[in-house]
Amino acid sequence: MALATAHFPAAEAVPRGVQSPARRAAGLRLVGITALLAAAAIAVLAGLAVFHSVLAAGQYRLSELESEIATQREQLIDLRYELQILHGPAEIELMGVGALGLVNATDPIDVRIEPRHIAAVDPPQRSVHEGGDWLSIKTLLTDASTAHDRRS
Numbered sequence: 001m002a003l004a005t006a007h008f009p010a011a012e013a014v015p016r017g018v019q020s021p022a023r024r025a026a027g028l029r030l031v032g033i034t035a036l037l038a039a040a041a042i043a044v045l046a047g048l049a050v051f052h053s054v055l056a057a058g059q060y061r062l063s064e065l066e067s068e069i070a071t072q073r074e075q076l077i078d079l080r081y082e083l084q085i086l087h088g089p090a091e092i093e094l095m096g097v098g099a100l101g102l103v104n105a106t107d108p109i110d111v112r113i114e115p116r117h118i119a120a121v122d123p124p125q126r127s128v129h130e131g132g133d134w135l136s137i138k139t140l141l142t143d144a145s146t147a148h149d150r151r152s
Helices: 022-086 088-098 115-120 134-151
Strands: none
Touching: none
16 A cells, blocks of 8 residues: 655745745844944933933032132121221221221311312222222312411
């Protein structure tokens, strides 16, 4: 008895350990694409890590500057308070008596300044932050007081 075998020309039997060249090329393409995507993902993650570190360094510098600004503001408040104390009447009197050698007047003296003395000296230009031209005022007061003493 003879066994009947069917022969199919399109479906040839491929041995188990051997793959077809088309299937192998598709597998290699899949591995290549996967490797490329993995490398791209690693590059994106590395870029994000660098961006985060730059952002964190900027935030740290910003917090340092904010603390320095707060310190400078406190120092400015202290200096303004000290300036107000130094410009106070008690401090001015202390400097006048001690450093400048001024003495208290025994009697109040009225100084009369004549218009010709004022016209002879330009009025000093004083601003809030500057002391002004005190030499011209001193000259003006000296001339006025000597003119007043001559009449007496």
